[in-house]
Amino acid sequence: MTEQSFVGQKIVITGGAGGVGLALGRDLLERGAEKVVLTGRDKDKLVRAAESLGPRAETAAFDVTNEDQVAEFFSDHTDIDHLVTAAAGTERGLVTELEVAKARALFESKYWGQYLCCKYGAPKLTPRGSIVLFSGWISRKPLAGVSTLAAVDAAIEALGRTLALEIAPRRVNTVVPGMIDTPLWAARLSAEEQRVHFAKVGASLPVGRAGLAEDVAHACRFLMENGFTTGATLDVDGGQR
Numbered sequence: 001m002t003e004q005s006f007v008g009q010k011i012v013i014t015g016g017a018g019g020v021g022l023a024l025g026r027d028l029l030e031r032g033a034e035k036v037v038l039t040g041r042d043k044d045k046l047v048r049a050a051e052s053l054g055p056r057a058e059t060a061a062f063d064v065t066n067e068d069q070v071a072e073f074f075s076d077h078t079d080i081d082h083l084v085t086a087a088a089g090t091e092r093g094l095v096t097e098l099e100v101a102k103a104r105a106l107f108e109s110k111y112w113g114q115y116l117c118c119k120y121g122a123p124k125l126t127p128r129g130s131i132v133l134f135s136g137w138i139s140r141k142p143l144a145g146v147s148t149l150a151a152v153d154a155a156i157e158a159l160g161r162t163l164a165l166e167i168a169p170r171r172v173n174t175v176v177p178g179m180i181d182t183p184l185w186a187a188r189l190s191a192e193e194q195r196v197h198f199a200k201v202g203a204s205l206p207v208g209r210a211g212l213a214e215d216v217a218h219a220c221r222f223l224m225e226n227g228f229t230t231g232a233t234l235d236v237d238g239g240q241r
């Protein structure tokens with residue numbers, strides 16, 4: 001049995017100030033992690049998040065699209081047990097309508113942001129360490145209006161499978177969330193619109209409810225603690241088809 005305990009472990013979570021990253025940080029600290037480093041761009045949001053988790057939560061503010069900032073962050077950190085790359089922006093639009101600059105920005109954020117964290121973070125992992133990358137359900141389930149995001153997500157899954165060979169015995173896995181009720185949706189929908197949207201989504205799913213940040217955090221924890229799982233993509237989508 002190769003299940004890892006989180007007791008005494010150090011974990012870095014990008015995009016840790018909210019949503020899935022914050023839920024995961026809370027879960028890991030409850031399970032005995034020694035240190036969880038939450039990262040994001042907004043210092044105040046990070047401080048509030050860390051305060052909600054207690055003294056073993058630390059913060060670092062940097063932008064995952066900025067190579068110098070990513071390199072500087074990881075130069076200060078060694079012996080990382082797990083790296084979780086949840087930070088990403090979001091953008092929608094038909095290929096024929098979305099400005100190319102916005103489509104490129106999405107790649108910069110969700111693809112290159114995770115790539116840079118892998119490039120500079122992987123050498124700082126312990127030999128039994130792991131990386132959890134983030135894709136999304138539309139990588140394999142087409143939906144008009146999100147082609148760029150679908151392409152980014154598919155690219156991340158391919159990156160994860162290959163990187164798992166390149167940095168072995170360290171492990172690399174990709175979690176594939178469905179529609180999850182997190183602050184990500186606040187950029188597009190009002191609070192009332194989100195409530196209606198997720199009620200509808202929940203009713204349409206085989207599991208009969210919408211996804212929560214904690215559902216995805218639980219899947220990340222499985223990928224981190226199962227020492228025989230690498231190069232995998234794990235769907236956490238309530239059966240969305």
Ligand SMILES: NC(=O)c1ccc[n+]([C@@H]2O[C@H](COP(=O)([O-])OP(=O)(O)OC[C@H]3O[C@@H](n4cnc5c(N)ncnc54)[C@H](OP(=O)(O)O)[C@@H]3O)[C@@H](O)[C@H]2O)c1
Pocket residue numbers: 014015016017018019020021039040041042045062063064065085086087088089109110113134135136137176177178179180181182183184185
């Ligand atoms: N929620 C869903 O329905 C859903 C579905 C499929 C896939 N996913 C994926 O799951 C992951 C986590 O999503 P979530 O729902 O937890 O999102 P979220 O609540 O929006 O959290 C993402 C975090 O990333 C940070 N971030 C964004 N751009 C950044 C940048 N350039 N540099 C550093 N930090 C940055 C944000 O904080 P700052 O703004 O303060 O930097 C934010 O706290 C993402 O990869 C998302 O694409 C989510």
